[in-house]
Amino acid sequence: MDLHLDRITLVYPDGDSTLTAVDDFSLTIPSGTTTALLGPSGSGKSSLLAVAGGLTRPTSGVVRIGGDVVFAPGGGLAAATRTRLDQIGIVFQAPQLLASLTALEQLELHAHLRGRRPATVRAQAMALLAEVGLADQAHKRPAQLSGGQRQRVAIARALVGSPRVLLVDEPTSALDHARGTQIIELITRLAHELDAATLVVSHDSSTLGSVDGTVRMLDGRRELLLPVHAD
């Protein structure tokens, strides 16, 4: 199902005044495709991603998955959490793995959060770890993995619930160019295979060769799209 961001505005309180981090931003991402969100630091990319993932409520505008409005101003927190659990996978800028869990357990946790026995998703979790090239690291804890391996565990974790929407925040910022390109390719391929509408935030366009489309953000606004491949 497609992800629709309809005229999203997000205003943070900022001392006595306010700060408009996202300003009337609209975007549609068809299911199975990956859209890159480019923009300089501070332009509001993470804020938009937070709204798209229900981590924070928009000041105005709505987020829809397919035809359903999932996040809107004044929406309930518990309902947003449930939507996130059932329909959205998020990869954070830092891998944000839980220190005490093995790679496999990071994925099995998703089943436990949904009230199912972790073992019920073991086969699927192992398959995903194999997809991200970590089949033989399944029983290692984050401290025993490299930065790139942790990021790939985080990607597998975001996908284990077969989400309709995948949100990824600067997955390559800690990686070199070659690894960054590989990670974006991996995300694009998995999004396609799993039919997830995917938004990848980045500030480095050079790693984005594999994505289906690119939008730019500046000062919270969507910029008129210039073709990425001008040639």
Added chain:
Amino acid sequence: MFVALRDLRHARGRFALMLVVITLITFLVTFLAALTAGLSRESTSAITDLPADHLAFAMPAPTDPPEFTASSVTADQWRAWAETPGVRSAEPLGVAMTRAESPATTASVTALGVAPGSAVLPGGSPNLAAGTVVLSAGAAQALSAGAGDTITLAGQELRVGAVRDAEVSFAHTPVVWTTLADWQSIGARGGDGADDRADAPDTVATVIALTLDSPATGAIATTDATAGTTTVTTTQARSAIGSFSAENGSLTTMQVFLLVISALVVGAFFTVWTISRAGEVAVLKALGASTGYLLRDAIGQAVVVLLLGVGAGTALAVAGAALLSDAVPVVVTPATTALPAVALIGLGLVGAALAIVRITRVDPHAALAAH
């Protein structure tokens, strides 16, 4: 408790530290409870083990609180109680701390003067005749005396008629039983007998041990008023023993303080633990963990830590009490082990819950921040 148990295993150092602290606190609380009960028994068993439910005191002034050292009942008061309807038995009981000498040694004892044929003496009083004394196990041990020996109680020679295999003591001194007549000649309060009896020629004993058919407070009050006595239950009568009221107050205060401290320690520990987990909690929330899930996880963690710590502490205290039972008066019963354990777990959980509620305030948005 998918994450909570793994966190405990992962943070082994912190977990072990917390276990040790809770174990030691539990040991202290439980051992103190056993000691309180043991000291209390040593102070009061002569009274609490009496086959009676009430004691009538006769104080110099009727408004005085009952006290064994000041009470003396007369034959008239005894008769008044014996004739009260609903009183199944009324027995005069002399209570006097005094010095006992055996050929081998001397010791402080409490002499209980009992009426002929009294049931007050454990096992009845067939071997208690004028001029003889029955020793409790503690008294026999303290005096190194046995049946057939002669001991001196406040200057009066008495033959040991029997030794009873019962630990009965009063104000930390072992009990010996004499006839009421011998007790009177020894002299109530262990002083010079002649003087006491000159003061109160009618004095028969210290208190009257009463067994009431139905402890109707109305009847008690009426007889108290006419006879000039003050009647309390045997449990309340413990406070009439000086050593009991002094010890019990301070030991109970210590226990209460320990319980409060343990709740604070557990609360502080889980506050620190919860704050250090804030980042992880934000990630869990961002992944879709409900507040209920997170609270269950964290409370479950607290329950595990408390159960293990309190369990180990209780086991240690029971083992310690068994090892030291010869040296210190300790009583190990469900009241001195299970009760402190339940209180510690309950209070610990309150402390932990107050800390863990912070989890509800963690903002999942924070998970997006790189660190």
